Amino acid sequence: MKYSEALAYKKEALKKADESVLKSYHIIIVPADTEESSKYIQDFSKKPDDFNDSSCKKYCSNDEYEVVSFNKEEESH
Template structure:
């Protein structure tokens, strides 16, 4: 999907998500390309606060995006 479609999909996903999902998972827009998505998620995971929705555009070469979720790292996971 195009970037603007991914933004709308993310917004809808957050509105429909249970509060525990919002608390425990990152819901982000990533490039649809697997290699680009992997690199973006690796970089995002190092410092999530430094990224916003538009950050994924720097990693995407074909203007094709998707919305994904993955568990947030916790302080206790040592």
């Protein structure tokens, strides 16, 4: 899907998500390409606060995106 579609999809998913889901999972827009998506998620996971929805555009070569959710890793300090 195009970026604007992915953004709308993410907003809808966030509206429907249970609070416990929002606390436990990242819901983000990623490039549809598996390699690009993997690289983006790796970088995102290191510093989630440094990223916003449009950050994924820098990683995407074909303007195709998808919305994914994955477990927030517990930070050990």
